[in-house]
Amino acid sequence: MIxxxxxxxxxxxxxxxIASHSPIAKKLPEYVExxxxxxxxxxxxxxLCELGLLPGILTTNxxxxxxxKWVNISTEQTSCSLLKGMENKKLxxxxxxYEGRYYSEPANIQRLGNNNQIAFSYCNEQGEINxxxxxxxxxxxxxxxxxxxxxxxxxxxxxxxxxxLYLGSEDGKIIFENLKEELTC
Amino acid sequence: MERYSGxxxxxxxxxEKEVKIHFRDSISAFDGEKTEELLNKGEVNCRTxxxxxxxxNEYNIETHYLKSISSRDLLCEKVDIIPVEIVCRNIAAxxxxxxxxxxxxxxxxxxxxxxxxxxxxxxDPLITExxxxxxxxxxxxxxxxxxxxxxxxxxxxxxxxxSISLVLVDFKLEFGRSHEGKLIIADEISADxxxxxxxxxxxxxxxDRYRKDLGDVIQHYKDILERLETITELPNIEFNTKTNIRIxxxxxxxxxxxxVTFRSLKRNEYENIESVRLGKNASIKFSSVPSESxxxxxxxxxxxxxxxxxxxxxxxxxxxxxxxxxG
Numbered sequence: 001m002i003x004x005x006x007x008x009x010x011x012x013x014x015x016x017x018i019a020s021h022s023p024i025a026k027k028l029p030e031y032v033e034x035x036x037x038x039x040x041x042x043x044x045x046x047x048l049c050e051l052g053l054l055p056g057i058l059t060t061n062x063x064x065x066x067x068x069k070w071v072n073i074s075t076e077q078t079s080c081s082l083l084k085g086m087e088n089k090k091l092x093x094x095x096x097x098y099e100g101r102y103y104s105e106p107a108n109i110q111r112l113g114n115n116n117q118i119a120f121s122y123c124n125e126q127g128e129i130n131x132x133x134x135x136x137x138x139x140x141x142x143x144x145x146x147x148x149x150x151x152x153x154x155x156x157x158x159x160x161x162x163x164x165l166y167l168g169s170e171d172g173k174i175i176f177e178n179l180k181e182e183l184t185c
Numbered sequence: 186m187e188r189y190s191g192x193x194x195x196x197x198x199x200x201e202k203e204v205k206i207h208f209r210d211s212i213s214a215f216d217g218e219k220t221e222e223l224l225n226k227g228e229v230n231c232r233t234x235x236x237x238x239x240x241x242n243e244y245n246i247e248t249h250y251l252k253s254i255s256s257r258d259l260l261c262e263k264v265d266i267i268p269v270e271i272v273c274r275n276i277a278a279x280x281x282x283x284x285x286x287x288x289x290x291x292x293x294x295x296x297x298x299x300x301x302x303x304x305x306x307x308x309d310p311l312i313t314e315x316x317x318x319x320x321x322x323x324x325x326x327x328x329x330x331x332x333x334x335x336x337x338x339x340x341x342x343x344x345x346x347x348s349i350s351l352v353l354v355d356f357k358l359e360f361g362r363s364h365e366g367k368l369i370i371a372d373e374i375s376a377d378x379x380x381x382x383x384x385x386x387x388x389x390x391x392x393d394r395y396r397k398d399l400g401d402v403i404q405h406y407k408d409i410l411e412r413l414e415t416i417t418e419l420p421n422i423e424f425n426t427k428t429n430i431r432i433x434x435x436x437x438x439x440x441x442x443x444x445v446t447f448r449s450l451k452r453n454e455y456e457n458i459e460s461v462r463l464g465k466n467a468s469i470k471f472s473s474v475p476s477e478s479x480x481x482x483x484x485x486x487x488x489x490x491x492x493x494x495x496x497x498x499x500x501x502x503x504x505x506x507x508x509x510x511x512g
Contacts, residue, residue, distance in 0.1 A: 010445050
């Protein structure tokens with residue numbers, strides 16, 4: 001299942017707050033428990049966090065502005081098979097969000113790192129993860145994470161908007177190709 | 186000439202703006218049941234009050250004190266006194282211990298502010314803020330300002346007394362409105378209106394010496410004054426005043442976001458919910474002491490920038506913290 005972005009629930013309380021209490025959302029924990037894949041992109045990532053299916057929360061960008069631009073993210077080794085073949089690479093993907101600043105308590109951030117759950121980190125052209133390459137103030141430059149079992153992936157950048165060269169990049173395509181492969185085998 | 190005599194002071198009205206406060210040698214306790222004349226008491230209390238008011242004024246706390254005109258007379262702004270006495274406690278003592286059966290000397294984690302109705306016939310009973318507002322003794326706005334100012338005064342006085350090896354256990358303040366309508370501290374601040382203990386020994390230095398017949402009342406009052414007069418440089422105090430502004434849409438204005446939240450709650454089977462309205466909350470921290478003018482400034486910020494009075498209404502409150510990481 002892919003939870004797409006798009007603020008369709010208004011996000012008045014917090015991004016994903018209302019959506020995470022919608023009828024369909026109630027079935028999601030069970031779905032995840034069964035080992036099936038769930039990808040949350042942008043607002044989808046926010047909804048997964050509000051549901052508690054991923055740790056942490058996404059909150060207002062430090063700039064307090066809606067940011068819509070191309071960014072570089074570096075990929076790490078995780079247990080998520082959807083990210084197969086993407087390890088230790090630099091990808092070019094677009095972001096478009098107002099509330100993309102990843103926050104969690106320091107102990108949780110440390111746990112994410114220790115468990116290899118940090119899938120994507122904002123970086124520069126050279127692949128260096130630093131403050132300048134952090135577009136929204138996310139802790140540890142976090143752009144995307146996976147759950148412990150590796151079947152839930154949440155990310156703020158939009159791989160679907162970078163799946164064909166004529167869109168400016170096809171770096172995001174591999175996630176969908178991996179998903180297709182996982183579903184057919 | 187208009188005159189008013191209280192239990193220990195005479196107030197002489199000089200004009201529309203100013204009064205002369207004369208300190209007599211009388212001392213009284215238990216709502217005037219126990220009274221006595223103690224030589225030099227008027228002078229010592231007058232000078233102590235003047236010194237403490239000067240210190241407070243130095244830190245920009247607004248008081249009625251203008252200047253000292255003789256060893257027993259203060260020139261002050263004329264005020265309409267608010268009939269509610271404000272007590273601030275750092276350590277349990279006096280009526281607090283009797284009321285709640287708590288041991289004298291129990292330290293509080295945070296200072297406590299209490300209101301008492303200034304009415305001898307009723308023995309100055311404790312009054313809740315709600316009751317004081319209900320009976321129009323003060324407004325809700327006055328109450329929030331008075332509490333914050335009292336806590337800031339506590340912060341200052343505690344520091345001052347600590348520097349002369351005394352512990353400020355509790356104290357009483359009175360507030361009034363000046364001829365200009367300003368909310369300011371009035372009455373006196375002396376060993377009659379506070380509890381002070383010697384820092385190392387816990388020896389009582391205040392009016393409790395008289396209440397408990399411990400003797401040497403004036404000697405101890407004088408000692409406090411002499412120590413106060415050794416202070417030449419005031420300590421640097423970091424003030425932390427916070428004003429909170431709650432902004433909500435007027436009831437008559439549609440709140441689509443609240444409506445969506447309302448529908449979500451209903452869908453989640455929460456019953457008997459009539460409506461949901463969402464609002465905003467802003468907290469502004471100031472590095473100055475709390476005052477009525479700071480409250481008014483927040484009101485201006487609130488109406489000019491934070492909200493649009495056409496569709497929104499705001500509710501303000503003021504708080505004071507001794508360290509910036511509180512609150």
